[in-house]
Amino acid sequence: MTVHEPSAVVLRAHRTDLTQPPSEVLEVVTLPPQEPDAGQVRVRNLFQQVIAASGDLMFATSQIPVPVFRVGEPISGPAIGTVVESRAGDMPVGTVVLHMSGWREESVLGRGEAFPVPDGVFPGPEYLLNQGVPAYHGIVDIAEVGEGDVVLVSGAAGGVGSMAAQIAKARGAATVIGIAGGPEKCRYLVDELGLDAAIDHRSDDLDERLTALAPGGITAFFDTIGGSQFEAALRHAAPRARFALCGTLAGQIGGGDGGHPRLDLMTAIAREVRIRPFSTRHTPEQIEAWNTHYARWYAEGRIRFARTLLEGPLQRAVAAQDELLAGAHRGNVIVRFAG
Ligand SMILES: NC(=O)c1ccc[n+]([C@@H]2O[C@H](COP(=O)([O-])OP(=O)(O)OC[C@H]3O[C@@H](n4cnc5c(N)ncnc54)[C@H](OP(=O)(O)O)[C@@H]3O)[C@@H](O)[C@H]2O)c1
Structure with missing residues (x-):
């Protein structure tokens, strides 16, 4: 045999x-x-x-x-x-x-x-x-997103980012803006995942779009990209904005603009922006916290599996x-x- x-x-x-x-x-x-x-x-x-x-x-x-x-x-x-x-x-x-x-x-x-x-x-x-565990940990524990926040998510059409953006909405954020590459992904973010707006990093001017979409500044940022997208987010940060740094895809992927953004310290200091990189350990508590909310939000139609x-x-x-x-x-x- x-x-x-x-x-x-x-x-x-x-x-x-x-x-x-x-x-x-x-x-x-x-x-x-x-x-x-x-x-x-x-x-x-x-x-x-x-x-x-x-x-x-x-x-x-x-x-x-x-x-x-x-x-x-x-x-x-x-x-x-x-x-x-x-x-x-x-x-x-x-x-x-x-x-x-x-x-x-x-x-x-x-x-x-x-x-x-x-x-x-x-x-x-x-x-x-x-990839809901790091998304939930970053949005909830690190950026502490809640009611009324104006949230920016980079890499929003990706595995972690698509969950992070939807979690921000489910937590009651007033506005969730996603950054993604290309018109089809941007349409998907708004029409199917329910984000308020999307910015195409390939063709849009980030500063122009952020000025229009978040005139009072962003109060929270979930970053999977780094590089120039981080720099733009800082320029548009509201006072005491919370930044959760999850990934540096711009530096992990060949052809990107590098994962090492220049940190405009004066802006960060003057606006007291809280910048917190994090690494999710997938502890039993983190997994349990995500799975409980995922099941509930999915049943309520508040989150989709992108x-x-x-x-x-x-x-x-x-x-x-x-x-x-x-x-x-x-x-x-x-x-x-x-x-
Ligand atoms: N901190 C933690 O605990 C933790 C845990 C898990 C994952 N991560 C990190 O989170 C990040 C996202 O992971 P993922 O698996 O969900 O990846 P992903 O977002 O699905 O990665 C692929 C996406 O990256 C975007 N991309 C590729 N090159 C780019 C560039 N040069 N500039 C901007 N965007 C670019 C593309 O989206 P567009 O076409 O939309 O540009 C692509 O669809 C990674 O950095 C990963 O290492 C961190």
Whole structure:
């Protein structure tokens, strides 16, 4: 009998340059099947999430506070799959689980590595493949967005930004303005995600648009981009505005204007702008806080799961990683594999 050898995406070499597409260092290979030990389950993956940070983890070193990927080994990332073999009593065959060992057809997971997906809360299990935890932490705990705020979100059509902007609305912000690349993404932000306005960073003048949209200044800023977008946000900050710095995509992606903005200290001092970078640790409390609000706001129709759904196989996820960094997709990017 031939034994099925599951495929996985392996890192062949470290990336050395931001302009180098991730696909150049990734390879889909087959691996010997892994048997679960006592307490473990074998999971056949159904969905793979593709996130920008994975591109950083392909370098030999990264400032992101998680270990970089190792050459010769499968890379990892958020995924959802079905238990097909179980040696763990609490996760019988058929359980659908969320885990962090994706980028492979099958994953063998122990206790504390696989989280059963609750039934009936969302239309499909892939709704849990979102970047709501850092979005919620940044908007709620760091920027402390609430009623009446005028909020600017950069990278608003991306995985984290699309959630952050909607969370700001759900928290009662008076105005939420998103920055995104291209008219289609801008239309999506306003017409489908319910933002008040969108600015196209490719064709609009940021200063002109911010003057028109936020004449009294922005009171909160959620930044995933850095660079010139951070600088523009500071020029338009209201007194005592709160800035939550989440990401520096302008510096993480080749061809961007660099993630290192110049900080106009006098403006920051005079307006007492509170600038707080943050790194989400995904603590059980942070995950619980987001999941509780996500389920409630989704049921109330106040939040949408912004995503791009692509069809597998694994090689499609590799291409999607390149495309994500090139700005080709919107929302949370998910690859679905045939069952
Ligand atoms: N601090 C934390 O705890 C934390 C946690 C998770 C993620 N992050 C960070 O959050 C950021 C967003 O992550 P994500 O996975 O949601 O990525 P994402 O926003 O989905 O990333 C892709 C988007 O980046 C935009 N982009 C690409 N190049 C750009 C450039 N040069 N200038 C401006 N925008 C550019 C594109 O949007 P447009 O086409 O609209 O320009 C593209 O669609 C990343 O920096 C990530 O590392 C931080």
